């Protein structure tokens with residue numbers, strides 16, 4: 088008998104004995120360790136000598152969502168699976184529904200009918216071999232960011248029950264109240280640097296997707312790894328399942344989450360508090376990014392935690408930073424200095440957490456440019472017209488949302504312009520003739536033909552349109568519509584990627600992607616490396632200014648106001664450096680790993696970049712290991728060298744880095760001159 092077939096026989100005999108619940112006497116250590124069992128269909132216990140994720144990753148023992156709550160507790164699985172316990176029949180139904188879904192999508196699916204299939208293939212690779220997965224992602228970021236991130240990630244969340252194979256991340260549910268502090272130890276990693284958490288209540292512009300919204304946290308963390316070089320073993324996607332108000336999901340037998348209405352009020356806050364306490368107890372240095380919480384809670388939770396925890400809200404703060412950078416780019420694209428920003432007339436459609444975040448930051452930015460005093464702040468207010476689902480917001484609005492209140496137009500002022508409470512978007516655009524029309528409404532096509540026709544009368548030489556809602560179908564208008572109706576000169580940005588527009592005669596209408604992905608990885612990385620205890624307004628402002636200054640004069644004059652996705656690693660590094668620098672200036676930096684706060688203070692800007700190179704180079708080691716098939720145990724500095732020699736992932740050498748640095752320093756100086 089060949090060696091291989093004897094091994095095969097021995098292992099099938101072992102499996103058989105395990106299934107018959109007999110300890111393998113030849114494996115005394117394993118047998119002694121086997122204290123728990125999982126129950127099979129016929130209720131005969133199966134001995135398992137594994138715990139936690141090892142069970143879920145072992146096809147012999149894994150029952151996925153069919154593990155009962157008792158089994159989940161006994162096997163340290165609590166929190167590692169979506170909360171809804173399913174029968175094996177339901178599991179099969181889910182699988183079959185997914186199998187059939189491809190046909191449906193191919194028939195009446197989205198712009199790229201293969202997007203879900205591509206996601207599946209990448210996801211399987213992610214499950215098998217993380218190194219290779221991230222190498223593929225980094226090397227093809229422009230092609231695959233739209234698959235693992237916006238817009239396909241939205242489709243993935245919408246179809247999550249069928250796509251669910253192996254769980255990724257942790258689930259804390261309303262049923263886990265009182266248990267979170269111990270559950271958090273079920274996660275196998277000793278160190279976690281970044282958590283992206285959602286409660287699934289507003290996934291992109293797709294509304295309440297409940298527990299299926301975990302896909303968004305996974306997608307954001309993919310960018311943390313690919314763009315910021317964060318160690319993939321130290322990221323943790325989290326879903327806090329407090330129920331769902333999505334009636335379809337509440338009735339769907341295949342839904343993976345709690346089938347009850349969302350907790351609200353104090354009960355809701357208590358769950359989030361318990362989660363925050365649990366994760367910060369286990370990982371005191373972790374950074375928590377809040378993602379896609381409905382506006383009702385997004386701003387409140389941000390205020391509640393931002394001064395005591397190292398956290399930020401991407402939709403409020405990341406989006407605001409990206410929007411400001413784009414708005415300043417639009418000013419430059421008109422051939423004007425950034426300091427002219429306070430003269431811009433801006434119509435914002437959407438007053439949710441994203442819209443309010445942008446409005447607050449834009450107003451503060453204008454106020455700083457106007458002298459940074461009370462009257463500057465007051466006068467900046469009059470540059471904004473905010474339209475929500477009920478039309479123009481004025482001081483006459485009943486039950487006005489307190490967050491929108493500061494932007495309500497004064498009644499006299501509005502009347503003078505021929506506008507009243509609730510005026511429609513088209514009326515507002517017609518009367519105001521704005522420089523900028525910015526959409527964060529989640530309403531696809533809101534910038535209709537009439538609205539765009541009205542924008543043609545803009546007083547700006549080069550009006551700007553930001554159709555920032557996601558995913559693709561929710562964009563307020565397409566770039567084709569913008570360029571064909573408003574004119575070739577328009578500046579256009581959208582939250583989800585679109586192709587550039589051919590304007591004929593070799594001219595191109597640039598479609599910029601105005602997405603918070605250009606900031607959040609750098610904000611997270613900068614906060615991590617500085618060891619700042621909080622994410623301050625100054626750090627966020629530095630990130631935004633860095634993105635604004637990143638684009639050259641020539642680029643902005645050509646209508647390119649954001650970098651392409653292919654430059655995301657470079658811009659992330661720049662943003663992170665700006666954030667670290669600001670944390671040092673504000674005396675918030677407490678250091679990271681071997682670099683303590685005093686050493687950080689002493690770091691010259693040049694060395695700061697080198698340190699960042701070390702981190703961004705992290706995958707250099709991975710890749711080197713992957714391709715050379717040898718193991719390295721290297722200090723960061725050596726990692727850097729290995730990575731630069733290996734090229735590939737890092738693709739730059741110290742000298743070039745220094746040059747880039749000098750260029751940027753100049754840009755930053757220019758920026759500060761304009762800005763102050």
Ligand SMILES: NC(=O)c1ccc[n+]([C@@H]2O[C@H](COP(=O)([O-])OP(=O)(O)OC[C@H]3O[C@@H](n4cnc5c(N)ncnc54)[C@H](O)[C@@H]3O)[C@@H](O)[C@H]2O)c1
Pocket residue numbers: 289290291292293381382383401402403406409436437438439440441442474475476477478512527528529530533555556557558561581582583601602603604
């Ligand atoms: N590009 C980015 O980086 C980015 C970042 C964050 C959010 N977003 C997108 O922004 C959108 C909104 O997010 P949110 O959290 O603020 O959502 P939200 O649902 O809380 O807010 C939507 C706002 O739009 C308003 N609205 C609805 N219909 C309208 C209409 N017909 N005219 C004008 N306003 C209307 C609502 O009244 C509300 O104020 C989502 O699609 C999200 O994907 C994009």
Ligand SMILES: O=C(O)C[C@H](O)C(=O)O
Pocket residue numbers: 237290291292379401402556557582602603604
């Ligand atoms: O996720 C994105 O693509 C951007 C943003 O965070 C959103 O919620 O739409």
Ligand SMILES: [Mg+2]
Pocket residue numbers: 291378379401402
């Ligand atoms: Mg978001």
